[in-house]
Amino acid sequence: MSRIDVRKTYKLYIGGQFPRSESGRSYVVNDAKGRLLANAARASRKDARDAVVAARAAFGGWSGRTAYNRAQVVYRVAEVLEGRREQFEAELRAAEGVSSGRARAYVDAAVDRLVWYAGWADKITQVVGNANPVAGPYFNLSTPEPSGVVAVVAPQGPLLGLVSVVAPLVVTGNTVVVIASEQHPLTAITLGEVMATSDLPGGVVNVLTGSQAEIAPWLASHMDVNGIDLTGVADPALAASLEVAAADNLKRVRRPAPDTDWLAEPGLDRMTHFLETKTVWHPIGV
Amino acid sequence: MSRTFEYAPAPESRAIVDIKPSYGLFVNGEFVDGTGTSFKTVNPATEEVLAEVAEASEADVDNAVRAARRAYDRVWSRMPGAERAKYLYRIARIIQERGRELAVLESIDNGKPIREARDVDVPTVAAHFFYYAGWADKLKYAGYGTTPLGVAGQVIPWNFPLLMLAWKIAPALACGNTVVLKPAETTPLTALLFAEICQQADLPPGVVNIVTGAGDTGRAIVSHPDVDKVAFTGSTEVGKAIARAVAGSQKRVTLELGGKAANIVFDDAPIDQAVEGIVNGIFFNQGHVCCAGSRLLVQESVADEVMARLKRRMATLRVGDPLDKNTDVGAINSAEQLAKIRELSEVGEAEGAERWSAPCDLPANGYWFAPTVFTGVSQAHRIAREEIFGPVLSVLTFRTPAEAVEKANNTPFGLSAGVWTDKGSRILSMANRLRAGVVWANTFNKFDPTSPFGGYKESGYGREGGRHGLEAYLKGADQ
Numbered sequence: 001m002s003r004i005d006v007r008k009t010y011k012l013y014i015g016g017q018f019p020r021s022e023s024g025r026s027y028v029v030n031d032a033k034g035r036l037l038a039n040a041a042r043a044s045r046k047d048a049r050d051a052v053v054a055a056r057a058a059f060g061g062w063s064g065r066t067a068y069n070r071a072q073v074v075y076r077v078a079e080v081l082e083g084r085r086e087q088f089e090a091e092l093r094a095a096e097g098v099s100s101g102r103a104r105a106y107v108d109a110a111v112d113r114l115v116w117y118a119g120w121a122d123k124i125t126q127v128v129g130n131a132n133p134v135a136g137p138y139f140n141l142s143t144p145e146p147s148g149v150v151a152v153v154a155p156q157g158p159l160l161g162l163v164s165v166v167a168p169l170v171v172t173g174n175t176v177v178v179i180a181s182e183q184h185p186l187t188a189i190t191l192g193e194v195m196a197t198s199d200l201p202g203g204v205v206n207v208l209t210g211s212q213a214e215i216a217p218w219l220a221s222h223m224d225v226n227g228i229d230l231t232g233v234a235d236p237a238l239a240a241s242l243e244v245a246a247a248d249n250l251k252r253v254r255r256p257a258p259d260t261d262w263l264a265e266p267g268l269d270r271m272t273h274f275l276e277t278k279t280v281w282h283p284i285g286v
Numbered sequence: 287m288s289r290t291f292e293y294a295p296a297p298e299s300r301a302i303v304d305i306k307p308s309y310g311l312f313v314n315g316e317f318v319d320g321t322g323t324s325f326k327t328v329n330p331a332t333e334e335v336l337a338e339v340a341e342a343s344e345a346d347v348d349n350a351v352r353a354a355r356r357a358y359d360r361v362w363s364r365m366p367g368a369e370r371a372k373y374l375y376r377i378a379r380i381i382q383e384r385g386r387e388l389a390v391l392e393s394i395d396n397g398k399p400i401r402e403a404r405d406v407d408v409p410t411v412a413a414h415f416f417y418y419a420g421w422a423d424k425l426k427y428a429g430y431g432t433t434p435l436g437v438a439g440q441v442i443p444w445n446f447p448l449l450m451l452a453w454k455i456a457p458a459l460a461c462g463n464t465v466v467l468k469p470a471e472t473t474p475l476t477a478l479l480f481a482e483i484c485q486q487a488d489l490p491p492g493v494v495n496i497v498t499g500a501g502d503t504g505r506a507i508v509s510h511p512d513v514d515k516v517a518f519t520g521s522t523e524v525g526k527a528i529a530r531a532v533a534g535s536q537k538r539v540t541l542e543l544g545g546k547a548a549n550i551v552f553d554d555a556p557i558d559q560a561v562e563g564i565v566n567g568i569f570f571n572q573g574h575v576c577c578a579g580s581r582l583l584v585q586e587s588v589a590d591e592v593m594a595r596l597k598r599r600m601a602t603l604r605v606g607d608p609l610d611k612n613t614d615v616g617a618i619n620s621a622e623q624l625a626k627i628r629e630l631s632e633v634g635e636a637e638g639a640e641r642w643s644a645p646c647d648l649p650a651n652g653y654w655f656a657p658t659v660f661t662g663v664s665q666a667h668r669i670a671r672e673e674i675f676g677p678v679l680s681v682l683t684f685r686t687p688a689e690a691v692e693k694a695n696n697t698p699f700g701l702s703a704g705v706w707t708d709k710g711s712r713i714l715s716m717a718n719r720l721r722a723g724v725v726w727a728n729t730f731n732k733f734d735p736t737s738p739f740g741g742y743k744e745s746g747y748g749r750e751g752g753r754h755g756l757e758a759y760l761k762g763a764d765q
């Protein structure tokens with residue numbers, strides 16, 4: 001008789017913990033052939049709000065770390081992901097029905113993307129900051145700072161798409177509440193396990209699974225969220241309504257990007273979109 | 287408490303300006319009659335009607351956008367950057383040549399002291415054009431690509447009419463965009479004089495279009511389908527409405543909105559310098575400054591001394607005729623704004639804060655408000671939370687640096703902040719922890735074309751000035 005395997009319960013990832021949805025709801029996630037993979041947690045408004053609280057609580061500490069330290073932590077996420085690559089490849093094959101070669105390429109790219117972004121932590125300030133030669137006896141310096149708590153609607157790509165939208169925010173010091181791909185949510189939770197064991201402080205990344213159309217409006221209108229990335233919103237009407245809601249506290253909004261090639265090398269704009277520029281003046285004198 | 291010395295008035299002559307009885311719109315390089323109604327612009331210091339100005343209708347705005355599109359497609363976006371630069375340099379030079387005329391007209395239409403219009407606004411305007419002129423042929427080095435966006439719709443406020451025009455038009459043109467700009471309805475005259483300067487510079491028709499009007503005209507610009515970029519400076523309320531209006535479109539937006547800046551004075555600060563900074567922070571331009579230091583946070587141990595010296599200094603401020611070269615504080619820009627300032631000040635008293643105004647004689651006509659300070663203000667008071675946009679300072683105290691940071695950041699705004707202390711490490715630590723786009727340490731209200739300006743949170747997004755200011759008018763390095 002064959003062994004009965006132990007299945008994983010997929011929950012949310014909030015504040016470094018893996019709670020079920022407070023609503024007690026779940027939804028069925030099928031594999032590419034329509035067979036049951038798991039019941040994923042279906043996050044509620046309250047879960048979204050809890051995730052924002054966790055992200056806000058983590059913001060001061062995370063943004064206050066040295067850039068070198070943030071670089072090492074994001075690099076550590078890449079290391080741990082590399083170590084669990086078989087698991088992710090298997091999940092991608094099951095969820096998306098891709099070939100093993102394709103699954104390997106996605107995991108390779110996700111690890112490499114984390115390494116690429118990790119290196120930016122202590123360079124982005126030098127590339128986008130400025131000393132400004134003002135016409136007077138003043139020291140004047142502009143430096144980038146993270147916007148704060150950023151909500152993200154992740155694209156469909158269960159691993160590479162998710163890593164590509166979250167890494168640039170985290171490495172620059174923002175904290176994140178991400179709504180995982182509605183169709184392929186399970187890999188996002190497994191990635192949460194990687195982050196939870198990579199010295200990433202609890203609350204820096206929070207992962208919600210469930211209905212994008214249900215959860216995203218609560219995050220878009222949340223007054224303690226500073227920015228929203230709509231990359232994964234496929235419905236233009238939903239995207240427009242989220243942008244309207246985001247105006248309530250003038251969130252920085254990144255509009256949907258339906259045709260992004262996640263395998264291509266990214267530019268700086270996913271980092272700079274959620275950075276503020278602070279300019280400090282001081283008189284020069286004796 | 288000392289009062290002002292008696293000075294003989296030293297009025298600047300207004301003979302240098304020639305205000306026409308009525309003005310049309312500036313579209314496609316020419317002044318044209320609008321199809322809408324007209325409105326009057328008033329000298330706020332005297333309530334004298336200065337001119338009738340056309341109120342641009344939706345059709346007028348459409349004509350202006352078409353002219354801008356034509357100029358963009360046929361001329362401006364194709365012109366080598368080095369040639370665009372020379373037009374901008376010309377404009378900068380003409381602004382310098384006609385500087386006194388611009389300063390006097392600005393003072394008359396806005397109510398600001400001639401000393402400020404002459405020494406701050408106009409020189410900074412010329413410098414802004416000169417600075418961005420030089421970028422026009424160097425964009426490939428700036429990091430935002432070299433592709434312009436197209437037609438920019440720009441809406442500016444009444445507090446620094448010409449300076450805000452420069453902040454909008456100079457980078458837009460340097461990057462190869464064309465513009466439709468609406469000045470504020472209470473201060474249209476210097477923008478219309480700027481249109482004349484564009485003619486003198488032989489700027490190709492349609493590159494700059496000036497449409498005057500109020501909210502409806504602004505809405506027509508923002509929602510015009512052929513506008514690629516919206517740039518707005520003004521209230522947070524209107525900024526939010528603009529953000530909603532462009533939702534779901536591909537329009538790019540930058541917003542420079544309100545503020546409630548904390549100006550933080552530590553016990554080791556050079557008190558006399560700090561008092562000058564406090565006065566400059568809140569009474570410069572009658573407090574009609576989005577980045578005004580309207581919340582004074584003073585360390586408890588020096589609060590009494592700072593307040594005593596501040597009141598003594600406030601009593602020496604000369605309030606009155608904006609064209610008098612001795613004047614420190616001019617007229618409130620409009621009856622409407624004066625009503626807002628009065629209302630919030632009354633709320634301040636009603637909520638329990640203690641009001642003190644500098645003893646000064648206010649002119650009988652015009653819109654005036656004496657420099658005013660409220661003490662005993664709590665964080666919950668409306669005068670500590672809302673932008674008053676007038677010469678009214680709210681004073682709170684703190685004990686520790688952590689408390690100062692907590693109070694300073696306890697606002698939905700994040701435009702600017704001030705720190706006064708002799709301790710260098712404290713300055714840098716405060717500057718790191720204040721959530722604001724501009725931090726002035728041991729100074730306040732300093733502006734420069736090379737220095738990016740703009741807010742965090744509900745003070746808006748995007749930066750104006752410096753290399754960063756180019757980002758708002760280019761497609762980006764990744765596009």
